[in-house]
Amino acid sequence: MVVPKRVLVGGSSVLDCQWQEENDKFYSVKWYQASNEFYRFTPSAPIQIQIFDPQTLKVDPMRSLGGRVLINNVTLEAAGPFHCEVSADSPTFHTASLHANLSVVDPPDNPPLIQGVRSQYLAGDWVDLTCTSEGSNPHPLLFFSVNDEPVPEDWLDTQIDQTNYKGLSDSILRLRFPLLPSILKEEGYARVKCSSIIPDIYYEESIDVITTLPPFQASVQDGASNTSEGLQ
Incomplete structure (x- = not known):
């Protein structure tokens, strides 16, 4: 007997029972x-093929x-145990x-969404981001990477999966880390990627860039701020 382990919603599936x-x-x-x-298939019967069409399945009589x-x-309601x-x-x-x-x-209709990126950072600032993937069954696995390297586990919160009003799963993963000089590229940025994965079925990713102020610009801004405070 052959029953596919996984089928995409809206797709087709062949069930095969041999003897x-x-x-x-x-x-x-x-x-x-x-x-x-x-x-039911009964070769000796006047009607060899009989289809008892349940609402959860659409059998193709011409190709069975x-x-x-x-x-x-195929719909979500088709999931479950089968036997021949x-x-x-x-x-x-x-x-x-x-x-x-x-x-x-x-799978989700859209790529994962990275939120929380500020327009600019200073070296040493804390980066606090979330990655959200909405509307999936089953829930995807979310992964963060920085500069194409997997992040340490202590930078991550536990992934949260919640069922939405459609009965599908919304997932969110939080990433928090200090923007150390060792993380930054020479140009003063870090590349953050979030990947959303359902093994063997679905893969999407989103990328955002953490940008830092050049040291000179940062020091000028700090100086201007201090001067203004002194004038007050």
């Missing part, structure tokens, strides 16, 4: 979603035959069944 005739003569094959039969079933426009049941004809009427689970993936 070998030995001493028993084949009679029928049936497909079930949970306990609900949705497809034998134990092979094509499902179109093969029955022998008389005199034994032996029955065998196999079980598998189907997962349906609804």
Whole structure:
């Protein structure tokens, strides 16, 4: 039996149940979603193919035959346990069944969003950012990197995953670190990337740049500020 482990929402999926005739003569094959039969193939019957169309599945009758079933426009409701049941004809009427689970993936519509970046920083400032990915099933894994290097775990809060009003997952990851000189490129910036991943199915990333003031400009601004305070 073949049932894909993961299928994208709106996509198609082929379910395939094969058998070998030995001493028993084949009679029928049936497909079930949970306990609900949705497809039956009985070659000796006047109507060989019967489809009991549940609301959660759209079986393509023109491209389904034998134990092979094509499902179109897969929805989240299609996720769950499936099993096929093969029955022998008389005199034994032996029955065998196999079980598998189907997962349906609804990835985010948009790339992850990095928030909290200020227009400019000074070396030594604290950078406090969040990365948000909205509307996904299952929730994605969020990863931060700085200058294409994975960040230390103590820079990160635990990822938060919450179910929104659509029943999908909104995820957020917080990154906080001091802008040390060792982090900055020669030009005085650091490149922050957030990646949103559902293994084998989905990958998107967003990039933002942490920009620092040149040392001379920073010292002039500090001096101007101190002078103004003195005049007051």
